[in-house]
Amino acid sequence: MKPTETADFHIRWSWYNISRMYNTQANEYGGTMAIGYTLLNIDKDGTHL
Numbered sequence: 001m002k003p004t005e006t007a008d009f010h011i012r013w014s015w016y017n018i019s020r021m022y023n024t025q026a027n028e029y030g031g032t033m034a035i036g037y038t039l040l041n042i043d044k045d046g047t048h049l
């Protein structure tokens with residue numbers, strides 16, 4: 001079986017492309033996807049990751 005024939009290959013390939021797209025957008029503003037995710041999860045008690 002070729003790697004491209006497995007389900008996990010397509011999931012990983014999709015996630016890589018999504019991650020790259022968001023990181024490219026965040027880079028235009030001097031940030032990263034990880035920083036954006038952390039900022040979205042801050043509330044009055046701090047972060048809950």
